[in-house]
Amino acid sequence: MRIHTGMTIAAACFATCASAAPSLVAVQCGQLLDTQAGKLLGETTVVIDGKRITQVVAGRQAPAGATVIDLAGQTCLPGLIDSHTHLTSQTSPTGYSDQFRWNIADYAIRSTNYARVTLMAGFTTVRNLGDRDNTSISLRNAINAGVIPGPRIFSAGKAVGSTGGHADDSDGYRADLMADYGPKDGIINSAADAWKAVRQHYKDGADLIKIMPSGGVLDESKSADNAQMTIEEIKAVVAAAHDYEMTVAAHAHGAEAIRRAVIGGVDSIEHGTYMNEEDMKLMKEHGTFYVPTIIAGKYVEGKAKVPGYFPPQVAAKAAAIGPLIQGTAGRAYKAGVKIAFGTDAAVYPHGDNAKEFGYMVEAGMPPLAAIQAATTQAAALLKQEKDLGSISAGKFADLVAVPGNPLADINLMTKVSFVMKEGVVYKQDSKAQAFVASADEGIAPRDVDYGL
Numbered sequence: 001m002r003i004h005t006g007m008t009i010a011a012a013c014f015a016t017c018a019s020a021a022p023s024l025v026a027v028q029c030g031q032l033l034d035t036q037a038g039k040l041l042g043e044t045t046v047v048i049d050g051k052r053i054t055q056v057v058a059g060r061q062a063p064a065g066a067t068v069i070d071l072a073g074q075t076c077l078p079g080l081i082d083s084h085t086h087l088t089s090q091t092s093p094t095g096y097s098d099q100f101r102w103n104i105a106d107y108a109i110r111s112t113n114y115a116r117v118t119l120m121a122g123f124t125t126v127r128n129l130g131d132r133d134n135t136s137i138s139l140r141n142a143i144n145a146g147v148i149p150g151p152r153i154f155s156a157g158k159a160v161g162s163t164g165g166h167a168d169d170s171d172g173y174r175a176d177l178m179a180d181y182g183p184k185d186g187i188i189n190s191a192a193d194a195w196k197a198v199r200q201h202y203k204d205g206a207d208l209i210k211i212m213p214s215g216g217v218l219d220e221s222k223s224a225d226n227a228q229m230t231i232e233e234i235k236a237v238v239a240a241a242h243d244y245e246m247t248v249a250a251h252a253h254g255a256e257a258i259r260r261a262v263i264g265g266v267d268s269i270e271h272g273t274y275m276n277e278e279d280m281k282l283m284k285e286h287g288t289f290y291v292p293t294i295i296a297g298k299y300v301e302g303k304a305k306v307p308g309y310f311p312p313q314v315a316a317k318a319a320a321i322g323p324l325i326q327g328t329a330g331r332a333y334k335a336g337v338k339i340a341f342g343t344d345a346a347v348y349p350h351g352d353n354a355k356e357f358g359y360m361v362e363a364g365m366p367p368l369a370a371i372q373a374a375t376t377q378a379a380a381l382l383k384q385e386k387d388l389g390s391i392s393a394g395k396f397a398d399l400v401a402v403p404g405n406p407l408a409d410i411n412l413m414t415k416v417s418f419v420m421k422e423g424v425v426y427k428q429d430s431k432a433q434a435f436v437a438s439a440d441e442g443i444a445p446r447d448v449d450y451g452l
């Protein structure tokens, strides 16, 4: 891409430097994927004023006073949305022992790097489904304040589950290091606990709630798929979350846990490994989204074969669950279950998120459906359709580009060359742009209404 000639160096910087966006910009796209209509358009110009798109017009246009960004030969897509990330940690052969050596700050500092590489991969929005110590809420606030570059984060804070379950961080420790966590830490054992936990999350500044109604692969307990929450507990979480306009995402591998979560009213099932026909039928009836995270299954399947990478019990679970998720995703798509794109980033290295597109297509999804899963569908799951998911007038100016037609070659999604978020260019010609941190760090941790 080129910045049009005739501009001063300073003006060019306005078009390219992250965090210094000019007000009027015209992005001339070689092609543009209309994710709402499901159509690939030819040359199209996207006109942006500040943080939002004001116009999408056919051909190469240059409105008076606009800074032009020329993306000839590139296909523009809406900023991608990963519905399942964990931006505050990352897989490592020392991951389990690091927990005993690292402080919160060690994780927090690394999270700024994970956020940056996620944005550079074209993911301008993520749903962060679980952290420790609410670090992803602080990460979100720092990104929103312009202190560091990163995707727009909708954070679930700490995950909610039962004692000894997938959300219990002291599973597998020796007895004197185990903790008896309660609702304040996201551990619940009754409907009353569920209300307390959700209200605490609201107080902590979470945007949504993540629950763990089934066992999981990477915790040090026996089962990856047993049911770990009652329907009453799940219903209480959902009712409490709805009081605070929060959605609920449910990690669930086992069929019974999926059934309970769907009946309990959650918005999405994550992983869904052993999803059966009854579960799929229920999900269609309830309008529940499925977020497969195929890449996470493949990655842990591979690492389970590396001696010592995981503790033995984890390796056994990874070897059993990992190879199954892609098949489940294919069956669910065929059955007509709504699918949103999500990857479980952290279980594999951050920045490789877009590999999921290829795995979704391998599973039987058409490339367009896979891209819609990361745009229109993911925006619907977030209940942010007004702002995200397509390149349309009125929405946030979140735009990425790939060098060619991704409907013909889905692997182009791993070659994002241009990234704009809220009108600010973070990547251009496949290169990260200089980021200038905001000096204004006065943003409150969350919106607080001090009025009546």
Ligand SMILES: [Zn+2]
Pocket (backbone or CB within 6 Å): 084, 085, 086, 129, 130, 344
């Ligand atoms: Zn996860």
